[in-house]
Amino acid sequence: MTTDLSSFPQILLWCANKVFEELTDIERQFHKALYTVRIYLNCERYSVALLDMTKEKEFYEQWPILLGEVPPYKGPKTPDGREVNFYKIIDYILLGKEEIKVIPSPPVDHWSLVSGLPTYVAENGFICNMMNAQADEYFIFQKGPVDETGWAIKNVLSLPIVNKKEEIVGVATFYNRTDGRPFDEYDEQITETLTQFLGWSVLNTDTYDRLNKLENRKDIAQEMLMYQLQCTPHELQTILKTKEKLNKNVDECEEKELVKILKEELPDPTALELYEFHFSDLPVSEHELIKSGIRLFVELNAVEKFKVPAEVLTKWMYTVRKGYRDITYHNWRHGFNVGQTMFTLLMTGKLKKYYSDLEAFAMVAAAFCHDIDHRGTNNLYQMKSAAPLAKLHGSSILERHHLEFSKTLLEDESLNIFQNLNKRQFENVIHLFEVAIIATDLALYFKKRTMFQKIVDATEQMQSDDERIKYIITDQTKKEIIMAMMMTGCDLSAITKPWEVQSKVALMVANEFWEQGDLERTVLQQQPIPMMDRNKAEELPKLQVGFIDFVCTFVYKEFSRFHKEITPMYDGLQNNRVQWKTQADAYDEKMKALEELNKKHENDVGVKKGTEGREDNGPTKSKTCTVL
Numbered sequence: 346m347t348t349d350l351s352s353f354p355q356i357l358l359w360c361a362n363k364v365f366e367e368l369t370d371i372e373r374q375f376h377k378a379l380y381t382v383r384i385y386l387n388c389e390r391y392s393v394a395l396l397d398m399t400k401e402k403e404f405y406e407q408w409p410i411l412l413g414e415v416p417p418y419k420g421p422k423t424p425d426g427r428e429v430n431f432y433k434i435i436d437y438i439l440l441g442k443e444e445i446k447v448i449p450s451p452p453v454d455h456w457s458l459v460s461g462l463p464t465y466v467a468e469n470g471f472i473c474n475m476m477n478a479q480a481d482e483y484f485i486f487q488k489g490p491v492d493e494t495g496w497a498i499k500n501v502l503s504l505p506i507v508n509k510k511e512e513i514v515g516v517a518t519f520y521n522r523t524d525g526r527p528f529d530e531y532d533e534q535i536t537e538t539l540t541q542f543l544g545w546s547v548l549n550t551d552t553y554d555r556l557n558k559l560e561n562r563k564d565i566a567q568e569m570l571m572y573q574l575q576c577t578p579h580e581l582q583t584i585l586k587t588k589e590k591l592n593k594n595v596d597e598c599e600e601k602e603l604v605k606i607l608k609e610e611l612p613d614p615t616a617l618e619l620y621e622f623h624f625s626d627l628p629v630s631e632h633e634l635i636k637s638g639i640r641l642f643v644e645l646n647a648v649e650k651f652k653v654p655a656e657v658l659t660k661w662m663y664t665v666r667k668g669y670r671d672i673t674y675h676n677w678r679h680g681f682n683v684g685q686t687m688f689t690l691l692m693t694g695k696l697k698k699y700y701s702d703l704e705a706f707a708m709v710a711a712a713f714c715h716d717i718d719h720r721g722t723n724n725l726y727q728m729k730s731a732a733p734l735a736k737l738h739g740s741s742i743l744e745r746h747h748l749e750f751s752k753t754l755l756e757d758e759s760l761n762i763f764q765n766l767n768k769r770q771f772e773n774v775i776h777l778f779e780v781a782i783i784a785t786d787l788a789l790y791f792k793k794r795t796m797f798q799k800i801v802d803a804t805e806q807m808q809s810d811d812e813r814i815k816y817i818i819t820d821q822t823k824k825e826i827i828m829a830m831m832m833t834g835c836d837l838s839a840i841t842k843p844w845e846v847q848s849k850v851a852l853m854v855a856n857e858f859w860e861q862g863d864l865e866r867t868v869l870q871q872q873p874i875p876m877m878d879r880n881k882a883e884e885l886p887k888l889q890v891g892f893i894d895f896v897c898t899f900v901y902k903e904f905s906r907f908h909k910e911i912t913p914m915y916d917g918l919q920n921n922r923v924q925w926k927t928q929a930d931a932y933d934e935k936m937k938a939l940e941e942l943n944k945k946h947e948n949d950v951g952v953k954k955g956t957e958g959r960e961d962n963g964p965t966k967s968k969t970c971t972v973l
């Protein structure tokens with residue numbers, strides 16, 4: 346085999362190009378292919394506009410449309426029903442000095458899009474050859490130079506890039522044949538072959554094989570994980586004590602016997618204050634929290650109504666606990682607290698009246714799972730450290746992982762607490778899991794804030810409870826927005842707890858942040874933000890006050906306005922704000938005093954230096970140092 350050395354510099358070029366680093370794996374394949382064949386392209390310039398492949402909008406993007414606040418999309422769509430959205434343009438200049446430009450999120454009036462031709466091609470899948478582009482009446486191209494190089498459009502050949510699934514993944518547009526003549530059939534042929542090749546390179550057979558292999562590998566990893574994770578028969582006996590009580594194995598018992606044993610084992614909700622907003626997990630053992638979790642489902646009446654086998658429920662709850670890592674804050678205790686707060690918002694906070702029993706069951710279950718397998722570092726860290734999770738999910742990285750993890754548990758029938766639901770009910774539960782768990786991404790909180798406030802505003806004007814209930818339960822979107830905000834209220838609930846609890850938990854959160862800060866310094870060699878910098882630990886009270894003011898106050902104030910039964914959370918929050926503010930002020934005072942002391946010292950030293958200087962008296966420097 347001979348190696349064609351002449352292609353080496355070319356390959357090196359596309360690799361070394363800084364553009365390469367800005368592209369995703371798939372875009373790199375495009376780039377690689379186009380860059381390698383560019384010498385065969387008989388044109389001055391070409392651009393590739395990449396299309397967004399998302400078929401469906403995220404639920405939080407659909408809400409404003411469903412609420413009628415934003416009109417539904419009426420613009421052009423690809424043949425498979427996607428909105429035509431060019432998320433990136435790669436612009437290749439071949440004329441003169443070769444150059445490649447990447448334009449992320451290009452504006453609609455970008456010179457390469459403004460004519461509407463790429464959109465037309467994406468919508469219809471046609472090849473368009475425009476002999477004299479400037480004279481065209483339908484597509485109005487930019488007249489005169491498009492950029493500082495003085496280059497202008499003369500003729501254009503535009504084609505869809507289609508993958509093997511026959512989806513249009515982008516539009517390639519070639520400009521100005523080098524000999525000045527219009528593009529002809531021959532050009533159409535080569536470019537068509539090229540764009541097909543491009544589309545295939547995105548999902549070629551190799552990639553398919555690789556994907557299949559990966560799929561298998563994922564299945565094996567999942568099996569291994571489930572084996573290690575699942576509640577063992579021995580662990581099951583610590584709650585479902587059939588051996589101790591009946592001298593039988595679990596599978597030898599009747600369901601009635603199991604329910605009886607389980608109920609005897611579950612803690613008293615009043616003694617543990619499971620219905621209280623001020624509930625604290627601190628005096629409760631982690632094992633007891635598993636039993637308390639099961640207790641909440643019994644209290645919701647979900648076990649009986651949805652025929653959840655006692656063994657399955659116990660195993661699921663135990664396995665959820667084991668799915669949480671033993672990290673500083675985002676551990677099982679946090680997972681439990683979020684589930685307990687969801688339960689309390691529904692029952693004590695009276696929000697249950699807007700939801701069916703099944704929805705309430707799903708919401709509490711999702712709340713327990715919402716941070717499962719958290720790694721103690723946030724989404725930004727996953728991105729910066731290029732963690733595999735960040736490559737898998739584009740946004741809400743960890744939240745999507747918690748969701749996938751929770752769904753994996755339910756795929757195992759021995760853990761599927763929803764196994765006796767019909768298909769439609771089960772799908773509904775999975776949908777609620779998706780909305781509830783993704784909603785815990787604080788980055789989305791600001792998107793749903795005003796939508797929630799409008800619901801509260803509207804219900805405040807209503808005269809009767811019946812009217813309020815009707816207003817909400819007849820609109821699935823409103824129910825989901827409230828549920829999403831409830832998840833945030835649960836996730837942040839530590840900030841509303843009695844001061845003895847809040848002050849301890851805040852330190853745990855801070856410690857986990859500081860641990861991430863340490864990793865940023867050692868692994869990423871970056872300076873952490875003040876919140877994650879343990880050298881700035883004294884700023885914690887100030888940061889807490891800021892967090893309360895900018896994020897938390899809205900949540901609990903609005904919930905108290907919505908349901909007065911939730912006021913204890915708002916009161917708790919305000920009390921904690923006073924505490925943190927006092928500490929923050931004390932710290933400020935201390936810093937001010939220190940600063941003044943320093944100033945005074947500086948002045949003293951200055952004066953001293955001045956006098957000593959005049960007297961020209963020996964080793965002045967060392968003297969002043971000893972003073973300091």
Ligand SMILES: [Zn+2]
Binds near residue numbers: 679683715785836
């Ligand atoms: Zn959480």
